[in-house]
Amino acid sequence: MQFSPTNGDFTFVSSTEAEELSGTISAPDIKLNMGNEGCKDPYATTFLRQRGYGWLLEVEEDDGEESKPLLEELDIDLKDIYYKIRCVLMPMPSLGYNRQVVRDNPDFWGPLAVVLLFSMISIYGQFRVVSWIITIWIFGSLTIFLLARVLGGEVSFGQVLGVIGYSLLPLIVIAPVLLVIGGFEVVSTLIKLFGVFWAAYSAASLLVGDEFKTKKPLLIYPIFLLYIYFLSLYTGV
Secondary structure (H helix, E strand, O other), X not given: OEEOOOOOOOOEEOHHHHOOOOOOOOOOOOOOOOOOOHHHOHHHHHHHHHOOXXXXXXXXXXXXXXXXXXXXXXXXXHHHHHHHHHHHHOOOHHHOOOOHHHHHOOOOHHHHHHHHHHHHHXXXXXXXXXXXXXXXXXXXXXXHHHHHHHOOOOOOHHHXXXXXXXXXXXXXXHHHHHHHOOOOHHHHHHHHHXXXXXXXXXXXXXXXXXXXXXXXXXXXXXXXXXXXXXXXXXXXX
């Protein structure tokens, strides 16, 4: 028994005749090459690209560049910071240090480390004022910067921020001494004055240039007052 096909492509036979049917179905081999040899199978490659799946054929190449060290990524130069620390602690021109590098090549991490160290030391003095030290560093530097610009100085806020931060080092140096001789008021006062003059001189000698001419005291005096205030945050006086 045989049924006529409806679309001209298929022939339906009865179950009894189906037992005598046999044969094979052949189909062309299709290979999908996902690498750089995609040109050998253009049909699969073209099909994927037309359907928007061409990204499957892309091979990610390894980047030969080595990852940079963390300090280099953060732009931290320990040798440069150490040299600037020596320039601040030994501000005498006769020692031969190029102290202008502290002003001309400012950085952020070195002054921040100094301010944080001063904050930790201040815990022994007045714990409640530690949170103010970084604020005073930023806004005090901003005040000195604005005053310097008004007086005709050619300095940037980053330079002032770096110099003021690094120049806290003398106060850090005298802090352990004050803990030892705290009972001797006269000697303690002299050491405090020495530390403030030391810090103010280190900062003023870098920030107050020849462009200020006769206006130098107008900038030196606020710098001196700023370090007196920093010392008062440590001593609580």
